[in-house]
Amino acid sequence: MSTATTTATATATAAASRGGDLRVAVLGVGVMGQDHARRLSTRTAGARLVAVSDVDAARTRAVADEFGVRAVHDPFAAITDPDVDAVVIATPGFAHEEQVLACLEHGVPVLCEKPLTTSAETSLRIVRAERELGQQLVQVGFMRRFDAEYQQLRALVASGELGRPLFLHCIHRNASIPPHFTSEMLVLDSVVHEVDAARYLLGEEITAVTVLRPRASSEAPEGLQDPQFVLLETAGGALVDVEVFVNARYGYEVRTELVAERGTAQIGLGVDLVRRSAAGWGGSIPRDFRERFGAAYDTEVQRWVDAVRRGTVDGPSAWDGYAAAAVCAAGVESLRTGRRVEVDLS
Numbered sequence: 001m002s003t004a005t006t007t008a009t010a011t012a013t014a015a016a017s018r019g020g021d022l023r024v025a026v027l028g029v030g031v032m033g034q035d036h037a038r039r040l041s042t043r044t045a046g047a048r049l050v051a052v053s054d055v056d057a058a059r060t061r062a063v064a065d066e067f068g069v070r071a072v073h074d075p076f077a078a079i080t081d082p083d084v085d086a087v088v089i090a091t092p093g094f095a096h097e098e099q100v101l102a103c104l105e106h107g108v109p110v111l112c113e114k115p116l117t118t119s120a121e122t123s124l125r126i127v128r129a130e131r132e133l134g135q136q137l138v139q140v141g142f143m144r145r146f147d148a149e150y151q152q153l154r155a156l157v158a159s160g161e162l163g164r165p166l167f168l169h170c171i172h173r174n175a176s177i178p179p180h181f182t183s184e185m186l187v188l189d190s191v192v193h194e195v196d197a198a199r200y201l202l203g204e205e206i207t208a209v210t211v212l213r214p215r216a217s218s219e220a221p222e223g224l225q226d227p228q229f230v231l232l233e234t235a236g237g238a239l240v241d242v243e244v245f246v247n248a249r250y251g252y253e254v255r256t257e258l259v260a261e262r263g264t265a266q267i268g269l270g271v272d273l274v275r276r277s278a279a280g281w282g283g284s285i286p287r288d289f290r291e292r293f294g295a296a297y298d299t300e301v302q303r304w305v306d307a308v309r310r311g312t313v314d315g316p317s318a319w320d321g322y323a324a325a326a327v328c329a330a331g332v333e334s335l336r337t338g339r340r341v342e343v344d345l346s
């Protein structure tokens with residue numbers, strides 16, 4: 001058994017023998033990191049937020065003060081801190097490879113926000129490093145797998161009741177995105193969710209990607225290719241189309257329609273409550289992902305904590321992160337060249 005594997009097992013055992021509280025550090029405390037920090041501090045059983053770390057020192061201090069935990073400026077010092085049992089990475093995608101590899105080197109279980117990394121090669125490096133350890137330590141933050149509607153749709157596909165899936169029609173709209181968002185990030189950061197969801201729902205790998213560039217919205221920043229239309233082909237011959245539109249202004253909308261041989265099914269309609277009043281009728285539209293997928297993030301983090309305390313992983317793996325990264329890398333090539341690009345999973 002390698003040193004890292006021994007350390008990971010020891011981490012789980014130590015946490016369990018201390019009365020179960022897993023001591024967690026969150027790296028990157030912007031939008032998502034703060035959301036996870038709050039979740040770990042207020043509504044995750046068996047876990048305790050003990051430290052936060054961010055390259056922005058003022059932000060680290062402010063968030064640490066808000067939650068009453070330690071501020072650690074250097075993320076690598078947080079990973080190797082003997083008083084930290086496990087880490088949540090919520091830094092931007094370009095920082096993930098180094099931080100996840102450091103977790104693996106030191107035997108620290110990690111929940112890494114999507115994307116695992118921003119290229120196939122770097123994600124594959126993580127898959128290989130984890131394999132060499134002989135123990136799974138990495139979970140990727142594909143939270144849709146923990147959403148009740150996605151789970152129902154997957155169960156329906158698996159039951160075979162509607163016959164073989166033919167199409168998935170997907171809509172992924174954000175009201176707005178941060179100013180640093182690039183055209184490539186619509187694929188790498190946004191469509192990566194549909195890539196993972198398609199693999200999860202259909203149980204098939206994606207073999208080719210084509211990205212089409214419709215005219216850009218005048219609401220999008222100058223030079224940003226927004227929206228985009230992405231076509232994914234699966235190994236079994238199903239087609240998955242994704243409209244990704246990240247400056248849709250009116251709100252956050254994520255929908256999927258399955259078309260199968262003997263019926264169709266839709267999720268993401270947001271039909272919980274339909275109101276009628278003098279102002280008209282209708283329901284509400286989520287502001288962003290935290291509202292739409294809040295319960296899924298809660299379940300994701302709770303299941304991650306429970307699994308780490310048992311010394312296992314119970315969610316999307318490094319391989320899932322790699323498979324999605326490889327498809328998205330092909331998507332970025334298609335976005336640049338306008339051509340259909342095949343996906344090669346090593």
Ligand SMILES: NC(=O)c1ccc[n+]([C@@H]2O[C@H](COP(=O)([O-])OP(=O)(O)OC[C@H]3O[C@@H](n4cnc5c(N)ncnc54)[C@H](O)[C@@H]3O)[C@@H](O)[C@H]2O)c1
Binds near residue numbers: 091113
């Ligand atoms: N699962 C989801 O639905 C979901 C939603 C939003 C964001 N995300 C993911 O979460 C991650 C963070 O996104 P965000 O929207 O919170 O971004 P953000 O820009 O709001 O926050 C990122 C934070 O990381 C810090 N940072 C940057 N480089 C760093 C480094 N090398 N080490 C330590 N800190 C660093 C920044 O200072 C910032 O505070 C991304 O991977 C993103 O794709 C996932």
Ligand SMILES: O[C@H]1[C@H](O)[C@@H](O)[C@H](O)[C@@H](O)[C@H]1O
Binds near residue numbers: 174189190193246289
């Ligand atoms: O990082 C975010 C996040 O992953 C959201 O779930 C997605 O809707 C956005 O498009 C993306 O930018």
